[in-house]
Amino acid sequence: xxxxxxxxxxxxxxxxxxxxxxxxxxxxxxxxxxxxxxxxxxxxxxxxxxxxxxxxxxxxxxxxxxxxxxxxxxxxxxxxxxxxxxxxxxxxxxxxxxxxxxxxxxxxxxxxxxxxxxxxxxxxxxxxxxxxxxxxxxxxxxxxxxxxxxxxxxxxxxxxxxxxxxxxxxxxxxxxxxxxxxxxxxxxxxxxxxxxxxxxxxxxxxxxxxxxxxxxxxxxxxxxxxxxxxxxxxxxxxxxxxxxxxxxxxxxxxxxxxxxxxxxxxxxxxxxxxxxxxxxxxxxxxxxxxxxxxxxxxxxxxxxxxxxxxxxxxxxxxxxxxxxxxxxxxxxxxxxxxxxxxxxxxxxxxxxxxxxxx
Numbered sequence: 001x002x003x004x005x006x007x008x009x010x011x012x013x014x015x016x017x018x019x020x021x022x023x024x025x026x027x028x029x030x031x032x033x034x035x036x037x038x039x040x041x042x043x044x045x046x047x048x049x050x051x052x053x054x055x056x057x058x059x060x061x062x063x064x065x066x067x068x069x070x071x072x073x074x075x076x077x078x079x080x081x082x083x084x085x086x087x088x089x090x091x092x093x094x095x096x097x098x099x100x101x102x103x104x105x106x107x108x109x110x111x112x113x114x115x116x117x118x119x120x121x122x123x124x125x126x127x128x129x130x131x132x133x134x135x136x137x138x139x140x141x142x143x144x145x146x147x148x149x150x151x152x153x154x155x156x157x158x159x160x161x162x163x164x165x166x167x168x169x170x171x172x173x174x175x176x177x178x179x180x181x182x183x184x185x186x187x188x189x190x191x192x193x194x195x196x197x198x199x200x201x202x203x204x205x206x207x208x209x210x211x212x213x214x215x216x217x218x219x220x221x222x223x224x225x226x227x228x229x230x231x232x233x234x235x236x237x238x239x240x241x242x243x244x245x246x247x248x249x250x251x252x253x254x255x256x257x258x259x260x261x262x263x264x265x266x267x268x269x270x271x272x273x274x275x276x277x278x279x280x281x282x283x284x285x286x287x288x289x290x291x292x293x294x295x296x297x298x299x300x301x302x303x304x305x306x307x308x309x310x311x312x313x314x315x316x317x318x319x320x321x322x323x324x325x326x327x328x329x330x331x332x333x334x335x336x337x338x339x340x341x342x343x344x345x346x347x348x349x350x351x352x353x354x355x356x357x358x
Contacts, residue, residue, distance in 0.1 A: 003052075003055055003056055003057070003058050003078070003201065003309070003311075004051045005051055005052050005056040005057075005058070005060045005061060005078075006045075006049065006050065006051050006052075007031070007033075007043070007045040007047075007048055007049065007050060007051075007052070008048070008049070009060045009061055010033055010042050010043075010045075010052070010056065010060055011023075011033065012063075013059075013060050013063065013066040014033070014035060014037075016063055016066070016067075017037075017066065017067070017070060019035060019036060019037045020035075020036040020117050021033055021034060021035045021036060021117070022034040022117060022119065022125050024123070024125060024151065024152075024153070024176065026044065026153050026174035026175060026176055027153070027156070027173055027174045027175065028046075028172050028173065028174055029047065029048075030043075030044050030045065030046055030047075030172070030174035030338065031043060031044065031045050031048075032044050032045070032151075032176060033045075034117065034125050034127070034151060035077075035079075036115055036116070036117040036127070037070075037077070037112050038075065038077050038081060038111055038112040038113070039081060039082060039111075039112075039113060039115045039127045039129065039149070040077055040078070040079040040080065040081050041079055041080035041081075041151065041176070041178075042054070042056060042077075042078070042079040042080075043079070044174060044176075044338055046172070046174075046340065052078075052079070052201075053201065053270055053272065053338065054078060054079050054080060054198055054199055054200065054201065054272075055078045055079075055199040055200055055201045055309070055311035055312075056077070056078035056079060056199075057069065057074075057076055057077050057078045057309065058309070059074075059077075073108070075106045075111045075112065076308055076309060078199050078309075078311070079198070079199060080196075080197070080198040080199075080336070081111070081196075081197055081198075082147065082149060082178075082180065082194060082195065082196055082197075083110055083111060083195040083197065084110055084131070084133060084145060084147070084182075084192055084193070084194070084195060085192070085193045085194070085195035085285070085286050085317045086138065086191070086192075086193065086195075086285045086286035086287070086295075086317070086320075087195065087286055088137050088138065088286055088287050088288070088289060089135050089136060089137050089138045089139070089190075089191070089285070090107065090110070090133050090134070090135060090136070090192075091105050091106060091107070092105065092136060092137060092289060093105050093136045093137075095137060095289040095290075095292075096289070105136075107131075107133050107134065109131040109132055109133060110131055110133060113129045113131055114129055115127045115128060115129035115147075116128050116129070120150065123152055123153060124150060124151070124152040125150070125151050125152075126148070126149065126150050126151075127147075127148075127149040127151070128146075128147070128148045128149070129146075129147050130144065130145070130146050130147075131144070131145055131147070132144045132145075133145065135190045138190075138191070138285065138287075139189045139190045139191070139323070141188070141189075141190055143184065143188075143190045143192060143322075144184070144185035144186070145182060145183065145184055145185065145192055146181075146182070146183045146185070147180070147181070147182055147194075148180070148181040148182075148183075149178055149179065149180050149181075150178070150179040151176060151177070151178050152176065152177055152179075153175065153176055153177070154175035154176050154177035154335045154336065154337065155175065156168075156173045156175065156337070157175075157275070157335070157337060157353060158173075158349065158352060158353070161352065167345070167348055167349065167352070169345075170341050170342060170345060171339055171340065171341035171342075171345050171346070171349070172338075172339070172340040172341065173337070173338065173339055173340075174337075174338045175335060175336060175337045175338065176335075176336050177333060177334065177335045177336070178196075178332075178333065178334045178336075179331070179332075179333050180194050180196075180318075180331070180332040180333070180334070181329060181330070181331055182194050182318070182321060182329065182330050182332075183321075183328060183329040184321055184322050184328050184329070187322065187328055188322065188323075189322070189323050190322050190323065191283070191285050191320045191321065191322040191323040191325065192320065192321055192322050193284070193285065193317050193318045193319060193320045193321065193330070194317065194318035194330065194332045195315065195316075195317050195318075196274075196276070196315065196316050196317075196318070196332075196334055197313050197314070197315045198272070198274065198313065198314050198315075198336070199311045199312070199313055200239050200260050200262070200272075200311055200312035200313060200314065201262065201311065202239050202240050202241035202242075202262075202310065202311065202312060203238070203239060203240050203241075203262065203263075204238075204239050204260055204261050204262030204263070204312075205236055205237065205238055205239065205260070205261050205262075206236070206237045206239060206258060206259070206260050206301050206312065206314055207234050207235070207236055207258070207259045207260075207261065207350070207354060207356055207358075208234060208235045208236075208237075208249055208254060208257075208258050208259075208299055208301070209233065209234055209254065209255040209256075209257045209258075209354045209355060209356065210230075210233060210234055210235060210249070210253045210254055210255065211233075211253055211254075211255060212232065212233075212253060213230055213231070213232060214230055214235050214249050214250065214253040214254065215249070215250045215252065215253055216230065216235065216247050216248060216249050216250070216297075217247065217248040217249075217250075217288060217291070217294060217297055218245075218246075218247060218288070219245075219246035219247065219248060219288045219289075219300075220244060220245055220246055221245070223237075223245045223247060226238075227240075227243065227245060227303070228245070228247060233355060233356065234354070234355075234356050235247075235249060237301040237303070237312075238303070239260070239262075239301075239303055239311075239312030240303065240312075241303065241304055241305075241306060241309075241310030241311055241312065242304075242305060242306050242310060243303060243305055244303060244304060244305035244307070245302075245303050246300060246301065246302045246303070247300065247301050248286070248288075248297030248299065248300045249297055249298070249299040249300075250296045250297055250298070251278055251279065251280045251282065251284050251296060251297065251298035251299075252280045252296065254278050254298060254299050255278065255354075256275060256276050256277060256278035257273060257274065257275050257276075257353065257354050258273070258274045258299060258314050258316070259271055259272065259273045259274070259350065259353075259354055259356075260272045260312075260314055261346065261350075261358055264340060267342065268340060268341060268342065269340070269341070269342070269343045269346055270338065270339065270340045270346075271338070271339045271340075271346045271349065271350060272314075272336065272337070272338055273336070273337040273338075273339075273353055273354070274314055274316070274334060274335070274336055275334070275335040275336075275337065276316050276318075276332065276333070276334045276335075277318075277319075277332060277333065278298050278299075278316075279319055282319035282320065283295075283319070283320045283324075283325055284296050284297055284298045284317055284319075284320065285320050286300075286317055297317075298316055298317055298318075299315065299316050300313075300315040300316070300317070301313070301314065301315070302315065316334075318330055318332040319332075337353075343358065346358060
């Protein structure tokens with residue numbers, strides 16, 4: 001694991017800084033921590049003594065460092081977050097220097113924002129925030145949006161499978177779901193969408209289920225076969241945290257499931273699967289800085305070069321609202337399923353849920 005940040009370190013830092021947070025216990029005593037700061041889901045943590053399976057900032061390891069991190073205004077706390085897309089519109093001022101400006105243009109109303117955190121019913125938490133963002137590129141102006149998220153436990157998607165007991169023997173499962181509503185205050189030419197990202201600890205591989213040889217877009221320099229490959233039913237991207245690349249897969253080809261496979265110990269691996277609604281008929285507006293008008297990707301994989309901390313990301317963007325879409329609100333639901341066990345068992349699970357052999 002790249003950044004070994006423990007459950008107790010996360011709770012200590014949030015408590016020391018008086019940051020409201022909630023602990024959501026999942027199956028098998030796995031838990032996630034929901035932080036009001038940045039609207040983050042931190043973890044999952046397999047036990048009260050274990051490290052986060054998602055990448056978290058090293059600032060969590062020390063009280064002073066975390067205090068300096070917060071005072072600096074740095075957004076890169078890690079975990080599972082929701083931003084607003086398209087990235088090219090809300091996070092890039094200069095299309096000629098995308099990577100240079102994107103680092104500096106995370107709008108504070110988006111992250112950390114000012115979300116509220118409340119418990120709706122037992123086992124369900126709500127994050128809600130309103131924000132007014134600057135649109136820099138595709139269209140310009142200010143956009144006021146409301147983002148509402150409900151987070152709860154998700155059931156095992158294999159539970160009705162005829163060989164469930166055999167398949168899950170020796171495998172730990174936990175899952176959580178997010179229900180997300182994005183609404184614009186007024187209709188205008190500015191489009192927006194939900195942008196879901198989970199940060200990954202190297203090393204491992206991201207597997208994206210596809211219907212065919214997937215079309216993809218290189219957002220930076222072209223990637224090669226050493227880190228990225230396309231097959232007849234999936235795309236595979238290596239996450240190592242030391243070479244920057246970003247690829248986007250067209251909504252036309254993807255099935256709505258992405259997975260990350262990584263080693264936990266000598267004998268145990270973990271598989272994080274994200275399940276979401278992918279609609280090829282919808283408008284997915286994000287586009288690379290160097291390719292104006294080239295859009296349509298709903299799934300994105302990012303690998304950092306170490307400059308931001310050395311992590312990877314599984315990303316997807318939801319259906320757009322505003323502009324010519326004729327829609328003023330959208331609803332998305334994301335399920336995150338975590339399986340931990342021997343690689344042979346995870347391969348069987350991957351075959352059932354993604355149609356893929358690992």
